[in-house]
Each structure stands twice: as C-alpha cells, then as structure tokens.
Amino acid sequence: MELSEAVMSIREYFHKSIDEHAKVIDDSRTLLEAPFVQLVEAIAGAFDREGKIVFFGNGGSAADAQHLATEFVVRFKVNRKALPAIALTTDTSALTAIGNDFGFDHIFERQVEALCTSKDLVVGISTSGNSENVVRGLLAARRLGAVTAALLGGDGGRIRALADHALVIPSTVTARVQEVHILLGHTLCDYVEERFFPDAGKNPA
Secondary structure (H helix, E strand, O other): OOHHHHHHHHHHHHHHHHHHHHHHHHHHHHHOHHHHHHHHHHHHHHHHOOOOEEEEEOOHHHHHHHHHHHHHHOOOOOOOOOOOEEEOOOOHHHHHHHHHHOOHHHHHHHHHHHHOOOOOEEEEEEOOOOOHHHHHHHHHHHHHOOEEEEEEEOOOOHHHHHOOEEEEEOOOOHHHHHHHHHHHHHHHHHHHHHHHOOOOOOOOO
C-alpha cells in the first residue's frame, strides 16, 4: 500500500468513528432527556438523605465506575465538600475472595449486601445490559430498599427492568456506548456541583 493511500484510509477511519460517535450523541439527546433529569433528582435525593452513590461494572464499565465515584469524592470542577461515592471494583481482596468462594457472578451482590443501605443510590453499568454480576448487584440493592439506576446500551437487556432509573444508550457498539456513559457521568457530576455548591469557586465581590 502506498503511503498516500494509507493516510487516506486512516483519515477515513477517523472520520467514520467521529461520525458514529456524533450520531449516537445526537440520538441520545432526545431519548435520554427525561430519564437523565430523573437520575439527577435521584442522586440529589440520596445526598439529601445522607446516603451515598455506589457504582459497579465490568471491564471498561469498571473503569467508568471508579472514574465517576472519584469525581464525586474529590471534585469535578470546583473545590467543595467531598460527596460520598464508592466503586465496588477496587478492593482486590474482596473481589477475589468472593469470586473464589461464591463465584464471579456474586462479586457485587456480596459487597452491596455488606455496604449499602436504603439511603443509597446504587448504579450498575453494563454496555450489554445483561452482565450477571451487575444483575445480582442491583437485585441485592432492591432487597435492601435502595434506589437503583443503570447506565446501559442496546435495548437495556435484563438490567433495564431492575433499575428505577435507566439511561439506555441507543447503540450496540460497546465503544460508542461507553463514550456516552462517561459524557452523561460528567454531566451528572457537573450539575450536582452546581446544585449543591453554587458558590464554590466563585471569588467574593
């Protein structure tokens, strides 16, 4: 292949990916407006009742769970009081012990049973909507009386019915779904900071 042909191929591939991303974003704008507003209110409700946000997922969704929990605990844009959030994907001793003793399908369920209360909002992340361990984690949260939410893809899979608040990205392409998940997560963090800490980061008059 000539270099010029290779460059054209790379450029075409680049624009194809950007176009796919833009289409999923555009489709999500209309479909997810109402459920997004509801999820924001659910997050605010958890903080109002002194609960926490609990995130979990597998693979890239595990990384997103940790990313979003960190944005709440540390900060998104402004210095403010830490907000209580955890990801159930970080404790390797718990994950490996539960996986070894009970099976991989139970790694989130067991932690939810130990760490969550009815004050919390529990968020499962799954691009397919069918991850068994996420299903079981949300079922455990429901048994405890916690509010449940999910970031999903495709048709929402089995998990959609288990979430009080589900954001289902209209794509079956894992990468596109994950890209919108993190955009929505960032938007959630941004709004929560504005709502709870409207004066943070502002210079006095």
